[in-house]
Amino acid sequence: MKINVSPINWPARSIRHIPPQERRSRMRLRGRCMDGPGPYAHDEGMLVLPLIALVLHGALAGLFYAFSMSVMPALNAVEPAQAETVMRSVNKKILNPWLYVAFLGAPVAALVAGLFADGPAAVWFFAAAGVNFVGSFVVTVAINVPMNNAVDAGTMPWREYSPRWTAWNTVRAAASLAGLALVGVGLAWL
Numbered sequence: 587m588k589i590n591v592s593p594i595n596w597p598a599r600s601i602r603h604i605p606p607q608e609r610r611s612r613m614r615l616r617g618r619c620m621d622g623p624g625p626y627a628h629d630e631g632m633l634v635l636p637l638i639a640l641v642l643h644g645a646l647a648g649l650f651y652a653f654s655m656s657v658m659p660a661l662n663a664v665e666p667a668q669a670e671t672v673m674r675s676v677n678k679k680i681l682n683p684w685l686y687v688a689f690l691g692a693p694v695a696a697l698v699a700g701l702f703a704d705g706p707a708a709v710w711f712f713a714a715a716g717v718n719f720v721g722s723f724v725v726t727v728a729i730n731v732p733m734n735n736a737v738d739a740g741t742m743p744w745r746e747y748s749p750r751w752t753a754w755n756t757v758r759a760a761a762s763l764a765g766l767a768l769v770g771v772g773l774a775w776l
Contacts, residue, residue: 632702632776636711639695640769643714645688646722647762654756658748666744670737673747677734689726692762693718696769703776710772714765721761729754 657676661669693715700711733751736742 633773635695635699635702636707636769636773636776639692639699639711639714640766640773642688642692642695643718643762643766643769646692646718647759647766649685649688650722650755650759650762654752654759658752658755661744662748669744669748670740673734673744674738677738689722692765693723696765696772699769699772703772705775707772707775710768710775714768714772717761717768718765721764722758725754725758725761730758 661672664672696711696715696718700708700715703711730751733742733747733754737744737747
């Protein structure tokens with residue numbers, strides 16, 4: 587977190603030698619006084635929702651990353667029939683409340699954080715929600731789920747499914763990581 591210190595009336599002595607009360611009155615965090623109550627006071631309550639968005643983006647990015655970097659290569663190392671059987675099982679087991687919390691919660695939490703934030707922080711939170719929505723939600727609904735359904739129905743062979751699914755899953759991982767970074771930047775502006 588970058589602290590901008592006002593040069594007005596700033597003595598040449600070290601900040602450690604300034605009494606804490608006086609130090610707080612001179613310090614400014616992105617133009618907001620850190621003294622206490624008032625229109626420019628920092629609201630710690632505002633940190634909760636962006637932190638939730640940050641954690642959810644991280645969980646989603648980790649899920650997608652793990653699939654692209656380990657699960658799919660492992661499935662590619664076995665016989666295609668075995669890989670299809672395992673993927674069918676994964677497609678059923680992954681549909682649980684924990685997935686939906688991260689999958690739907692990450693963009694919604696970032697969007698709501700943007701609605702409650704102001705200034706540059708709001709822009710970063712909205713950007714995170716947009717990147718996650720397009721790069722994770724839309725890609726999942728339009729590409730990955732229909733491919734999963736095709737594998738489940740036995741209409742798409744593993745050799746066709748795996749490289750295409752993994753490529754789009756990596757797009758989801760990258761979008762989730764970008765959303766994670768954008769929420770982090772937004773937090774820095776609070």
